[in-house]
Amino acid sequence: MVLEKLGDSLRAALRKIAGASYVDEALIKDIVRDIQRALLQADVNVKLALSITRELQRRALEEAPPAGMSPREHVVRIIYEELVRILGTAREVPIQKQKILLVGLYGQGKTTTAGKLGKYFQKKGLSVGFIAADVHRPAAYDQLEQLADQIKVGFYGDRKEKDAVRIVRAGLKALEGTDVLVVDSSGRHALEPDLIAEIVAVGKALGADERLLVIDATIGQQAGPQAKAFHDAVGVTGVIVTKLDGTAKGGGALSAVAEVRAPIVFVGVGEKIDDLERFEPPRFISRLLGMGDLESLLEKAQEAIDEKKAEELTRKIMAGKFTLHEMYEQIDMLTGMGPMQRIASLIPGVAGKVQDGEMENTQAKLRRFRVIMDSMTDEEMTDPKSVKASRVQRIARGAGVAPRDVKELLRHYEMSRKAIKGFAGNRKMRRQLLKQLADSGVDLGELEDK
Numbered sequence: 001m002v003l004e005k006l007g008d009s010l011r012a013a014l015r016k017i018a019g020a021s022y023v024d025e026a027l028i029k030d031i032v033r034d035i036q037r038a039l040l041q042a043d044v045n046v047k048l049a050l051s052i053t054r055e056l057q058r059r060a061l062e063e064a065p066p067a068g069m070s071p072r073e074h075v076v077r078i079i080y081e082e083l084v085r086i087l088g089t090a091r092e093v094p095i096q097k098q099k100i101l102l103v104g105l106y107g108q109g110k111t112t113t114a115g116k117l118g119k120y121f122q123k124k125g126l127s128v129g130f131i132a133a134d135v136h137r138p139a140a141y142d143q144l145e146q147l148a149d150q151i152k153v154g155f156y157g158d159r160k161e162k163d164a165v166r167i168v169r170a171g172l173k174a175l176e177g178t179d180v181l182v183v184d185s186s187g188r189h190a191l192e193p194d195l196i197a198e199i200v201a202v203g204k205a206l207g208a209d210e211r212l213l214v215i216d217a218t219i220g221q222q223a224g225p226q227a228k229a230f231h232d233a234v235g236v237t238g239v240i241v242t243k244l245d246g247t248a249k250g251g252g253a254l255s256a257v258a259e260v261r262a263p264i265v266f267v268g269v270g271e272k273i274d275d276l277e278r279f280e281p282p283r284f285i286s287r288l289l290g291m292g293d294l295e296s297l298l299e300k301a302q303e304a305i306d307e308k309k310a311e312e313l314t315r316k317i318m319a320g321k322f323t324l325h326e327m328y329e330q331i332d333m334l335t336g337m338g339p340m341q342r343i344a345s346l347i348p349g350v351a352g353k354v355q356d357g358e359m360e361n362t363q364a365k366l367r368r369f370r371v372i373m374d375s376m377t378d379e380e381m382t383d384p385k386s387v388k389a390s391r392v393q394r395i396a397r398g399a400g401v402a403p404r405d406v407k408e409l410l411r412h413y414e415m416s417r418k419a420i421k422g423f424a425g426n427r428k429m430r431r432q433l434l435k436q437l438a439d440s441g442v443d444l445g446e447l448e449d450k
Contacts, residue, residue, distance in 0.1 A: 004043040006038055006041070006250075007287070009041070010288055010289055013031050013034040013079070015140050016031060024361065028075065031075070032057045036049055036053040039251065042249075042250065043253075044255045045254055045255060045259070048259065052083070054080055056078055059078045059082070060078050072411060076289075079289070080286070082283045083289075086254075086255050086281075090279060090281055091263035093266070096179075097126070097179045099207055100181065101202060101203050101208040101212070102185060102189055103230060104230070105190070105191070106137070106187040107216065107217045108214045109243065110140075110187060111134070111184050112143075113142070113214050114419075115147030116268065116275065116276035118130060118153050122151060129153060130144050130148045130156070131156050131168055131175070131183045132158075133164040133167050133168055133171075133184060135167070138159075168183060168205045169208050172205075191229045191230060199211075199233075199234045211235065213262070215227060216241075216243050216253075217243050217268075218240050218253075224260050225256075227256070228262070231261075238263050238266075239257050239262050240265060241254060244268055244269055245269045254267075265278070322416070322417050323382050324373055325382065327413055331366050332370075334366065369403060369409050371401070372396075372406055373409070375396055383438070392407065
């Protein structure tokens with residue numbers, strides 16, 4: 001999870017509030033010290049950490065809880081609001097036809113981020129094209145071309161051309177009609193005059209709608225001065241903070257960039273092509289505090305799940321049909337949303353409570369179930385009761401698992417089938433769900449009358 005240590009420390013502070021018999025000045029000062037320590041360990045600037053925690057303490061001691069809110073809830077709300085304030089205001093890159101120029105120094109992850117951006121807009125239904133305008137790092141051309149091939153988007157580059165402006169102009173013609181053009185520009189070890197001149201010229205030739213600065217979270221508080229320098233030089237419209245997963249300096253990078261008024265628009269949260277998230281401080285802090293993030297969960301579901309398939313699966317289950325075919329589809333949809341740890345961090349009431357080891361075991365089990373079902377015949381998938389001892393042995397050999405794993409799948413299926421049958425038989429609960437689905441736009445047709 002992003003900034004895992006910071007999240008653990010903050011959730012421990014909230015548990016201390018929840019476990020206290022009453023909220024008094026001693027408890028508040030204790031909580032403030034814990035949060036201050038957590039921020040400093042996450043590399044947040046000392047002055048900023050002290051300023052935030054002083055304001056947190058002042059508000060918690062002086063402000064009266066609003067009507068209907070308990071003192072505990074009031075303190076938690078203040079913690080949430082003050083942490084959100086550290087990260088500044090968000091800005092969204094619109095989902096529309098546009099030209100995006102990526103800028104930044106060497107080694108910050110521009111080319112990888114270009115691939116992630118392409119995938120992000122592709123999932124939103126837009127056509128995407130990449131232009132390889134990094135004329136100083138030969139490997140950047142190959143990397144961007146491979147990423148374009150991986151996600152099946154347009155690509156233009158010219159290995160022999162050393163003028164980035166000419167490459168961009170030729171790329172505009174070659175990829176004419178593409179909705180979103182992402183241009184990977186050259187970097188340097190420092191923001192030098194020739195780099196500024198090249199970025200300005202490329203941006204002008206491109207007619208860039210967005211100039212997004214890519215910064216590596218591992219540089220911590222140095223991200224602030226770097227963002228300011230680029231912002232002053234070329235007027236960046238947004239910042240993408242990469243490698244935010246697994247770094248103790250992530251808090252420093254995020255807070256430092258926010259402090260110089262350069263809006264963070266995306267964060268990179270892993271190495272995979274899908275590991276790019278829109279940055280919104282309220283959602284981000286909600287997840288850190290273990291409060292979940294239903295909006296992001298719904299967005300992931302919409303991106304990963306085919307609406308027609310989901311509707312058809314719902315029809316079958318509501319009609320009482322649930323074979324291993326339906327269970328396979330359920331697992332496919334769930335695993336398509338990403339790692340279980342990340343999904344769990346978005347669910348209120350679950351976020352922060354389930355250990356990563358448990359999530360990894362669950363994900364491994366679901367993958368094993370799919371492999372086992374891939375070794376079954378259509379008859380066995382349709383009628384799991386036909387799977388007796390001899391078939392268990394054959395399926396296990398085909399899937400490369402032990403017979404007990406096949407039996408575990410069958411037990412899991414039987415439990416799920418009984419639960420669904422019980423639900424389908426509960427007319428009141430069933431009608432409530434049908435109404436909710438209908439309100440959300442799902443056409444369930446004849447099922448409403450059953």
